[in-house]
Amino acid sequence: MLRVDNISFSYSKIAVLEDISFSIAQGKNLAVIGESGSGKSTLLKLIYGEFDVDKGHILWKDTEILGPKFNLVVGYDFMKQVTQEFDLMPVTSVENNIGKFLSRFYLKNRQKRIDELIKVVELEDFAKTKVKYLSGGQKQRVALARALAKKPEMLLLDEPFSHIDNFKKQSLRRNVFNYLKKEKITCVVATHDKDDVLGFADEMLVLYNKNIISRGSPNELYKNPKIPFVASFFGEFNVINGEIYYAHQLKIVETSNLKGVVKTSYFNGASWLLEVDYSSQLIFIEHKEHLENGEVVSFKIS
Numbered sequence: 001m002l003r004v005d006n007i008s009f010s011y012s013k014i015a016v017l018e019d020i021s022f023s024i025a026q027g028k029n030l031a032v033i034g035e036s037g038s039g040k041s042t043l044l045k046l047i048y049g050e051f052d053v054d055k056g057h058i059l060w061k062d063t064e065i066l067g068p069k070f071n072l073v074v075g076y077d078f079m080k081q082v083t084q085e086f087d088l089m090p091v092t093s094v095e096n097n098i099g100k101f102l103s104r105f106y107l108k109n110r111q112k113r114i115d116e117l118i119k120v121v122e123l124e125d126f127a128k129t130k131v132k133y134l135s136g137g138q139k140q141r142v143a144l145a146r147a148l149a150k151k152p153e154m155l156l157l158d159e160p161f162s163h164i165d166n167f168k169k170q171s172l173r174r175n176v177f178n179y180l181k182k183e184k185i186t187c188v189v190a191t192h193d194k195d196d197v198l199g200f201a202d203e204m205l206v207l208y209n210k211n212i213i214s215r216g217s218p219n220e221l222y223k224n225p226k227i228p229f230v231a232s233f234f235g236e237f238n239v240i241n242g243e244i245y246y247a248h249q250l251k252i253v254e255t256s257n258l259k260g261v262v263k264t265s266y267f268n269g270a271s272w273l274l275e276v277d278y279s280s281q282l283i284f285i286e287h288k289e290h291l292e293n294g295e296v297v298s299f300k301i302s
């Protein structure tokens with residue numbers, strides 16, 4: 001179990017996190033979300049032991065995670081991180097980047113293990129390619145595979161799929177998160193992307209103004225976002241009479257005493273997102289068809 005116990009941290013004099021506490025059981029996936037600058041990466045770095053906490057404790061099982069003041073070599077064997085800087089060996093091939101740390105542990109099965117990891121991150125066609133010839137997204141996938149190489153007990157992922165194109169993202173996410181679940185690797189993911197969270201995280205934690213303002217399963221937070229900021233993570237929403245409603249919870253109907261004027265229709269793939277002027281408030285309504293600007297519509301809240 002990872003236990004974060006009442007930690008606070010500041011860069012010089014600027015407080016970033018205050019009195020943060022949570023725990024996560026082995027093999028679980030925890031998503032950390034929050035606005036840019038809310039301290040997600042900082043929290044991951046503290047868990048990794050890259051900085052010293054000002055106050056509080058971080059424990060993995062019975063081991064206290066110590067920062068550089070108390071730990072000469074930053075990091076622990078049981079934990080790996082994939083940061084925004086991938087830190088790979090540029091003139092070495094993909095398979096040797098991944099295999100670099102394996103030799104002592106996987107003498108016989110080294111190549112088999114490398115092939116397994118290359119398959120998880122879908123880089124079969126680039127196994128022999130030097131990393132310097134790869135795109136940003138491909139490098140990110142090598143970094144992921146390398147972090148998994150020695151089967152860490154815990155993995156810290158900072159925006160793990162941010163450089164990966166949409167064509168690859170969906171299958172790669174499933175591969176990586178399913179692999180972590182299968183191997184019971186505990187995972188903490190900092191992300192802006194709801195698709196990294198919805199189908200995969202066991203729990204979510206929302207950072208806001210140096211604190212955790214909300215915590216629960218994705219399902220719980222989605223159904224009951226409590227504050228607009230949490231709702232905004234999941235999609236377009238409206239605050240009507242003090243209540244939060246997602247765009248799909250408003251429906252265009254034949255007649256209703258709720259009326260508005262269509263301002264714009266945005267194509268969304270499966271539906272259109274209508275921007276509607278409702279009593280001088282702009283609201284969003286999901287609708288299956290495009291409507292003309294200026295059209296008066298009736299809607300209900302479902």
Ligand SMILES: Nc1ncnc2c1ncn2[C@@H]1O[C@H](COP(=O)(O)OP(=O)(O)OP(=O)(O)O)[C@@H](O)[C@H]1O
Binds near residue numbers: 039041042043
């Ligand atoms: N090395 C540093 N020195 C001083 N301040 C820093 C340092 N790294 C981050 N900060 C500041 O700490 C705050 C939190 O940054 P952090 O990178 O943890 O946020 P984040 O939530 O991960 O943001 P993003 O989503 O943009 O990656 C920000 O205000 C940032 O400017």
